Amino acid sequence: MVDRADRDRDARPHVVIVGAGFAGLAAAGALAEAPVDITIVDRHNYNTFQPLLYQVATAGLNPGDIAYPVRTYVRDHEHVRFREGDVADVDLDGRKVVCADGGVLDYDYLVLATGAATNFFGVPGAEQNALGIYTLDDALKVRDRIFTQLEQAAALGTSEGDLTVVVVGGGPTGVEMAGSLAELRSVAFATSYRDVDPAMSKVVLIEMQSRLLGAFDPALSDYALHELERRGVDVRLGTTVKEIADDRVVLSSGEVLHCGLVVWGAGVGAGELAERLRCDKTGGGRILVDEHLAVEGHPEAFAAGDLAGVALGDGLLPQLAQPAIQTGAHAGRQIERMMSGAALVAFRYKDKGTMATIGRRSAVAELPFKIRLRGTAAWLAWLALHLVTLIGFRNRLSVLVNWAWRYVAWRRGPKVIVGG
Secondary structure (H helix, E strand, C coil): CECHHHHCCCCCCEEEEECCCHHHHHHHHHHCCCCCEEEEEECCCEEECHHHHHHHHCCCCCHHHCEEEHHHHHCCCCCEEEEECCEEEEECCCCEEEECCCCEEECCEEEECCCCEECCCCCCCHHHHCEECCCHHHHHHHHHHHHHHHHHHHHHCCCCCCEEEEEECCCHHHHHHHHHHHHHHHHHHHCCCCCCCHHHEEEEEEECCCCCCCCCCHHHHHHHHHHHHHCCCEEEECCCEEEECCCEEEECCCCEEECCEEEECCCEECCHHHHHCCCCECHHHCEEECCCCEECCEEEEEECHHHEECEECCEECCCCHHHHHHHHHHHHHHHHHHHHCCCCCCCCCCCCCEEEEEECCEEEEEECCCEEEECHHHHHHHHHHHHHHCCCHHHHHHHHHHHHHHHHCHHHCCCCCCCC
């Protein structure tokens, strides 16, 4: 079975982009005016703005605020198509993308940009009992679990640990999630859940390193720790998780933390498709690429974003939004250069800085030229960057209105409906 999109195309080179995340859409944008036919393949028909997933998980934003329809993105480009479907395999030698529903897409050039998946690092029980926040479905599961537990506590009462949330991982994801949960807790019990004893609810953040936000300057890490503790988060540094059950977390020290929810923010891996591909891999199972981002042995196939193992110093390019955008755009430009016969250009990452928000009027930012911000200035910079980066005017406006309303009406508490 060959997809209609493939049968109908003319003699123009066919580019298949697997993944409609930051990297995939950046590659499509770089090639949108090139003399090619482009097919974007993704299991979802929307792009998710992942940096704000934790706000969906804690009822700060609606799912539609951070999801953008891929068909809306491609409709202004005559030679760009979208194909919904799971990619089961990629035949790099035969230049074919095989979908789980039996569809096959032939390609002349390929961009692999499927992103990553939650990496549980082999911790017993973690995959079965912890929830990640890497997809929109993940964020909604976390949100439903949090508010369902609050409703049950209001109706039936609660025992020790039922309302405790353990967040594993002290990087940006874990810090943002823990800070948001702490603020949600403080407001929810004062407004919507006044019958529930606030002392029964705790937020515990576990980090195996000796400080939070290891990629940031130590002074910013110290600030993040202070702000989280000021909000009531129990931060455990230099602590590892031995096992996770459905109602407890067992630490390597032997201590048992009884809890009602475990949120896993300790890292991501390359995902199932990378595991199935018959090509060289690098750290974390990512696809090994050369300096041009081409898959080793396949110059017509490129990998970008979280899936690509791009060398950076002694390690690999971090799995963040900016690296994904830059590698995706570079892969698209390389394809255009190949078609014109021009020499390929090595990828060079432009570090535009890193940010993490801790809560209301509290964030840290490490920018180029050794500019470091914290507090309100960093928080405002974080807000502005995320508004600019969001895809779609409606989404930007909706997020701006939601943020403004939350700031003004903060003490009125969360408004959320759980379940189906």
